[in-house]
Amino acid sequence: QVQLQESGPGLVKPSQTLSLTCTVSGGSISSGGYYWSWIRQHPGKGLEWIGYIYYSGSTYYNPSLKSRVTISVDTSKNQFSLKLSSVTAADTAVYYCARLGYCSGGSCYSFDYWGQGTLVTVSS
């Protein structure tokens, strides 16, 4: 059973960089076949896809966040990470890491495993 676990600071100051790591267990990122994503949920609101990374390091970001987002992977640790720069209060949200699966034709279409989520608050 694949499990994902987010970790990182719960409080970030405005204008600084939010950094989170997702540790994957029960499956290897480097085995390929899946994309590894970050998704966020503003308090009491819906879900927003941030971006994904493949084990090879190729990435795809939400255009609305692209200028501030970097997702990286460390296959030796079976982890992938999110950096979001120049944060404001609007970036306060629960951040989830998730596996993007159910793939065909080189793309994947459903988030089949999720971490428990971690609340990141942007405040001075």
Next chain:
Amino acid sequence: QSALTQPPSASGSPGQSVTISCTGTSSDVGGYNYVSWYQQHPGKAPKLMIYEVSKRPSGVPDRFSGSKSGNTASLTVSGLQAEDEADYYCSSYAGSNNSPYVFGTGTKVTVL
């Protein structure tokens, strides 16, 4: 990319059925058979309930079913049970021109 439109709430008594709609455009819901549905209980992570419009992952009860017509997808929960009370979100693949994954606004299902 705009969020997919869902009704804010839906309800039904135990044993009854409830259907939730998810309306998008020809660029997302109507353009691809890649609609997913997620169930989220308070304080928990979303759980995949339906993928590719109408398919159920292993372990999801067959009380949950999905369909699509044009730009609108639907999730039906039959034989409502107390544990079905949760928020439900649809999601659709939207191609590579914009954000490829767009979510719905969410529907709170209440079991009366």
